[in-house]
Amino acid sequence: MADPLYTRLQATAQRLITKYGQLGSIKRITPPDPVLGGDGTETLHTVKLVPMTYDQRYINETTILTTDREIYISSMGLAVVPQVGDIAAAGGVDYHIIASDPNNYDGVTNVIFVVQGRIAS
Structure with missing residues (x-):
């Protein structure tokens, strides 16, 4: 059961990110099938975030x-958990x-996601 404090x-966190943040996205590329090959599948998820130095x-x-940027991502309503390798x-x-x-x-409760982002070249 979720602790009311963390909720x-x-x-x-959601309120502050909504007020001071911006719309962004998390792009996840799933690798191709190891047997059949092909291209990876790209999925875009809209998020509210705050990139900070x-x-x-x-x-x-x-x-x-x-x-590098320290990126705060709101966890409320987020369909994915940001992982290493996402963009x-x-x-x-x-x-x-x-x-x-x-x-x-x-x-139980993901309060906020804090990720380290490195500019994609």
């Missing part, structure tokens, strides 16, 4: 680059998701 935190103290140019689009820029944190404290 309230999820609603608060990392604080300078976290940038070390190995795991976090200057151009997040925000403000006309595509970011490869290279790290993901669901902020799931009670094992």
Whole structure:
């Protein structure tokens, strides 16, 4: 059963992202069939998100680059869980998701998704 505290935190995160965020998308490309081959299937999911620059103290140019963005994604109504390998689009820029944190404290409720996005080249 979901803890009411985390449900309230999820609603608060949704409200703030709706107010200060923007519409974006998560693009997931499923690989082709290993036997039959073919092309991968691309699926687009609309999301509300906030891309933010990392604080300078976290940038070390190995795991976090200057151009990386910390992207906060609302979990309410989201059909997929953002994973490494997905592509997040925000403000006309595509970011490869290279790290993901669901902020799931009670094992039931995903409060918010915080992902590390690296500009897709």
